[in-house]
Every structure is written in structure tokens, then in C-alpha cells.
Amino acid sequence: MTTHLALLRGINVSGHNMIKMEALKTTLEAIGFQNVTTYIQSGNVFVDTDEENAPKVGFLIKQEIFKVFGHEVPVIVIAKEDLTACFKNNPFLKEKEADSKKLYVSFVSIALKKESINDLKMSQFKPDEVAIDENRIFIKYAVGAGKTRFDQKYIEKKLNVTATIRNWNTVTQLLKMFEER
Template sequence: MYRHLALLCGINVSGHNMIKMDALKTLLENAGFHNVQTYIQSGNVFVDSEDENPSAVGFKIKQEIFKTFGHEVPVVVIGKADLEACFKNNHYLNESNADSKKLYVAFISRELSDGALNDLKISQFKPDEARIDKSRIYIKYAEGAGKTRLDQKYIEKKLNVTATIRNWNTVTNLLSLFEERNV
């Protein structure tokens, strides 16, 4: 069995794409996933699967959600190593005045090129900052996520990817849950 974390994009936001987590859990169990566990209402779902391929797992989850709920929900699937890399490679954590409430991670559906940061035109969002690390973008919002245009939709449009953003507290809790699952 392979352990995966599916990050669903855009569910239960402002009354759109509403999916109750217990219904999602049941759906995924019935679809053949094992050890299904959800975390908060924003669409974080741990699953065990015989399929090692994260893209295939994400596609299956996306199909099942559409068949059952009628919602077209993009899904980014990551592993424990992806979350561990967030802590290792997020240089904003090393700043002396790091405010974890302003730190976010955008998880991207594919690995980004070195030029992707230029494609985002980050300078137009100052004082917000961002750095790219493979299939993650570390973001430091100056005023918070609600007061910026550097959001999921902008990232997806500029880079032609599927993206989903999680705050640092959620990333921390997801890693803890992943570690608990490995016991």
C-alpha cells in the first residue's frame, strides 16, 4: 500500500462545491481506497492505495467526486516527502522575524521550470514574496492571503497548472498526521 495526501482545490469555499467530509470519506472507501482520513473542511484527504502513481490516484478521486457530487474538483496528490521538503526548503522559516501566519505553500500539479518565477511576475505583488521549489511555491504574504492578487487562480493562469494553497499551520498539521499514519 502507498500513502497519499489528496489536496482538493476549491471545495467548501463561499458556499461553492460543497462536500461534507464524512460523505467524501465514504465515497473514497467505496471507490477502493483504504485508511481514508479527512482533515478540516477545505479538502485534505489521506488515502492508502495500491497505486503508487500520485497522478493516477488524483485522477481517480477527481472522477469519483464528479460522478457522485457533480463537482469538477482539481486534485493535487502529494506524499510525506513533499511535506517534509516544505520544512527543509522553505527559506522564509529561517528569517528572524518569520510570522507563520503569513506563510503559505502552493502545491502544484507538476514540477516547475527555473523560469516559472519570472512567469509569475512576483515583483508586481510587492511586498508579497514567493519562491519556487520544484512543485511547490512558498509564499509570504505581507498583509495576509485575503488581501493579495497572488492567489491560486493567478498562479494557475500564469503557469498553466493546477494549484492549491495551504497556510503554514495546515501544512504543519498535515505533516503531523502523516507521521501518525506511519506508526
Template sequence: MVHLCLLRGINVSGHNIIKMEALKTTLEAIGFQNVQTYIQSGNVFVDSEEENAAAVGFKIKQEIFKAFGHEVPVVVIGKTDLETCLKNNPFLKEPAADTKKLYVAFVSTVLRSDSINDLKMSQVKPDEASVDGNKIYIKYAVGAGKTRFDQKYIEKKLNVTATIRNWNTVTQLLKMYEEF
């Protein structure tokens, strides 16, 4: 079964540096097959007999700590998660949607339907968000680099592990998933 593992916080601003080739070799050495990475920010496809996504994520997290000494949260998502992003992102339905301002936060658990209230969006206006299962669709007013509504904010308000990807990355990852 193919899993997409989103590693949070590697190769960002000189912290938690992991070369993708070294990561690939490490994951292959512990039994994952067809390991493929996409860009340096921690998007890794693995093929495994293990069907449980959480078990795959835990195994990868442990191995990264052993091999590289970094405590790296891992969120594992399926192909249907990415397909749902394309269908359900409410910000894509807006006229003249600017995909450069669209992001998706993937979280470690399915959120309650009223989780949007817990995010206290009035504190991060004019940024906008919409909750959908284990995803939060985000539309930044200015950009991801100039907001308080980041992964740390989401994790603190919802008590989850979260990692954010821009819209271009989400669409590229789905294309890669379709090639498996």
C-alpha cells in the first residue's frame, strides 16, 4: 500500500537538515519500497505492506530520530485526502481564486465539525480557513510568510500535529500518487 508521509519542519531555515537521498536510503533500509521524495521539504511516498497509516508514520518518525537525531512529526495521508482537496477546497470556487495564496494544513486526526470555532479566526484576520475532516483549507490574505495563522498556531489551538503545504505542492503530490 502506498502512503504519502508529510514530514514537518525539515530543511527549513537551516534547521533539521536531512538530504532527501539519505532519507530515501534510510527508509529503504527499514523495508519500505518504491521510496520517492518531492522537493526538499519532506514529502515522501513509501510502499509498505503495513496498511495502518499511523503505524507507518510512527516507524518513519522513529527511524528519522535514530538516523538523523531529529524529532520530526509525520502526518501520513492517503490518495483520497488529496483528491478531496481538489474537490472540496471552498476557496477554489471563488471567482479569480489566487492559488498562490491557497494552502492546506494536514492534521493528525479527523477534526470535529465545530473545530473552526476553536481556531479563533478573528485573531488572524484577514486570513481565512475552512475545516474538512483531517484538512484545513487556508487562504492567506498576504502570504504564508506574513501571518500568525501557521502550523504552530493550528497545533496550539486544536491540540494536533499539523503540517502545511502550498496548493502547487498539493496538486503535484496528487499527480505523483496517480503514477503509483
């Protein structure tokens, strides 16, 4: 059995794409996923399956959500190693007085090159900062996520990827949950 973490983008946000976590859990169990566990209402779902291919797992989840709930929901599936790499490679954690409330991670659907940072044109978002590490974009918001235009929609448009953003506290809790499985 392989444990996958599916990050669903854009559910239960401002009254859109509403899905109760218990209904999602039941739906995913009905198509054969085991030990389905959700974390908060924003679409963080652990599943166990014999399927090792993460994109295939994501496709199955996306397809079933559309079939049952009628929502077109992008899904990014990541492994425990991805979350572990977040802690190891996040340059903003190395800063002397890092404020975890201003740290976020955007998980993207493809591995990015270091040069992709040029495509983001970050100078227009100063003093927000970013760093790219494969399929993750580490973000340090100067004021907060709610007061910037540097968001998931902007990332998707500029890099032609699917992206979903999680705050650092959520990333920390998800890694803890992965370790407890």
C-alpha cells in the first residue's frame, strides 16, 4: 500500500465548490481507497492504495469528485518526501526571525526550473519573496496572503501549471499526519 496526499484546489472557499469532508471520505472509499483521512475543510486528503502512480491517483480523485459532486477540482498528489523536502529546502525557515504566519508553499503540477522564477516577475510584488524548488514555490508574504496579488491564479497563468497553496501551519500538520500513518 502507498499513502498519497491529495491537495484539492478551490473547494469550500467563499461558498464555492462546497464538499463536506465526510461525504468526500465516503466517496473515495467507495472507489477503493483505504484509510481515507481529511484535514480541515480546504481539501487535504490522505488515501492508501495499491496504485503507486501519483498522477493516476489524482486523476481518479478528480474524476470521482466531478461525477459525484459536479465540481471541476484540480488535484495535486504529493508524497511524504515532498513534504519532508519542504522543511529541508525552505530558505525562509533559515532566516533568523522567520514568521511562520507569513510563509506559504505553492505545490505545482510539474517540476520547475530555477529560471522559472524570472517568469513570475516578482519585482512587481515586492516586498513579497519567493524561491523555487522543483514542484514547490516557497512564498514569504510581507503583509499576508490576503493582501497580495501574488496568488495561485497568478502562478498558474504565468507558469502554465496547476497550483495550490497551503500555509506553513497546514504544511507542518500534514507532515505530522504523514509521519503518524
